[in-house]
Amino acid sequence: MEQDDQPNGAGAPLSDADVEAVPSRRRMLALGAAGVSAALTIRPAFAQTAVSVMNCQIPVPDVTGAGKYIDARGNLVPAGTKDAFPGSPRPFTGEEVKRAFRGQTLPGTTYNQSQAYLQYIRRLQAGQSGFTCFASITMQR
Numbered sequence: 557m558e559q560d561d562q563p564n565g566a567g568a569p570l571s572d573a574d575v576e577a578v579p580s581r582r583r584m585l586a587l588g589a590a591g592v593s594a595a596l597t598i599r600p601a602f603a604q605t606a607v608s609v610m611n612c613q614i615p616v617p618d619v620t621g622a623g624k625y626i627d628a629r630g631n632l633v634p635a636g637t638k639d640a641f642p643g644s645p646r647p648f649t650g651e652e653v654k655r656a657f658r659g660q661t662l663p664g665t666t667y668n669q670s671q672a673y674l675q676y677i678r679r680l681q682a683g684q685s686g687f688t689c690f691a692s693i694t695m696q697r
Contacts, residue, residue, distance in 0.1 A: 610654070610693075613647035614686030616673045628668070630675025641669045647686070650693045653677060657694075 617624060617632055624632040625640035633640045648662055653674075656662045661670035680687040 610651040612650045612689035615647040618685035
């Protein structure tokens with residue numbers, strides 16, 4: 557058997573390829589430090605994203621539905637429709653909507669009005685004002 561065909565045993569000298577394949581202690585420490593640095597850089601970005609999601613706004617209804625009412629199913633209906641509610645005078649924040657999805661009412665609303673508004677928010681689609689905010693607060697983390 558030739559020297560190149562034999563497995564590298566415990567007492568056998570390492571070839572140049574073997575030396576490069578086994579990372580040195582210094583290299584391992586450098587990789588660990590880089591990983592910590594990346595984690596410390598990414599965590600504030602997640603925190604900033606969470607804050608911006610909680611401060612984003614959802615108008616009810618959006619600009620295209622201004623002046624319309626919202627029925628119990630979350631549909632836009634003509635102003636004055638029986639058992640429907642006028643739109644909110646101000647947009648709701650992501651935090652307010654998130655709390656409402658957990659059982660609280662939206663600020664300044666009755667229980668039924670809040671439920672109608674939440675149905676409207678659930679029906680938001682891409683391109684409508686507030687959709688990105690709604691998608692952000694409902695996204696799994």
